[in-house]
Amino acid sequence: MTTHYLTKLLRYRAWADQLTYGAVAALPEGAAEATRATIFGNMLGTLSHTYVVDDIFQAHLQGRSHGYTSRKMPEPLALNELWLRQQAMNDWYLAYAQALSPAQAAEEVSFQFIGGGDGRMSREEMILHVVNHATYHRGFVAEMFYQVPAKPPATDLPVFLRDVSQP
Template identity: 50%
Template sequence: MQDTRNIRMLTRYTAWANDRLLKALGQLPPGEVTAPRATSFGNMIRTLNHAYVVDLIWQAHLEGRPHGFTSRNTDATPTLAQLQEQQQGLDGWYIRYADGLTAPTQSEIVHFNFVDGGKGAMTRGDMLLHIVNHKTFHRGYVADMMYQVPARPPSMDLPVFLRDAAPDLS
């Protein structure tokens, strides 16, 4: 049951860290979240939109349905407010999904197709761990871009979440 507890905690951590970062981005001077940056997605908002799209793709895999994406980002970029609202809703879905996992369902293997067409198979628990890790990776990119503004990113470390915001999941 420790694994299930950790997955539940990590989905909550992700929602907390996403919320902190998105609120901090809202405090930046106008235009900074869309300003061109030396990064693979071009700017802060497109980087976070990529993470959101990937969340949608893995949600579809977990639900056993097609996701409809042919790319890991969208042509149109949402506003920061739109992305924040959409990400909060999806973070809530992941928390509820993790809360519904049992040890047997967490170990269940799900077969899926990657966006590039390749075949994949992972356990539900490993899929959730990937989702958490993927967003942590891209929040780090955005935190680095904030230093380029210059602005200080919020603390989004797991120990800070455990100290300040983690619910008792025992």
């Protein structure tokens, strides 16, 4: 995968996150924190999980310890604080990917999974993972919109490519 495609995917991710966080913020008060039938409890918990995984993989890419013992946030953050952190994280990943040489992107990094066990992925695979992981969990959040009831934003890659992406 070229740096061009990694950065395009990361720009897509940032765009989709912006739409999602904006739509969640526009919901009636308490809707993001309302208990839902989902693994992370609610919309905010799901978005928090995505951020935690981003933070974990950032640490792997930087060769440092992340300090997490769970894939959940230790203490819940308010939506606006989480959004500020997510934007900074998205910016970091984009800058990181833009600076990678092809050899660096292909370099494999060893790490330990939170649940135990050894992991090994290339840097580009890790970046692809955080993009794909966020897309997966935005789908959970979109499904929860219908429980509000509300219509979620369209955050599909083809919509991004049609409306936003530049070559």
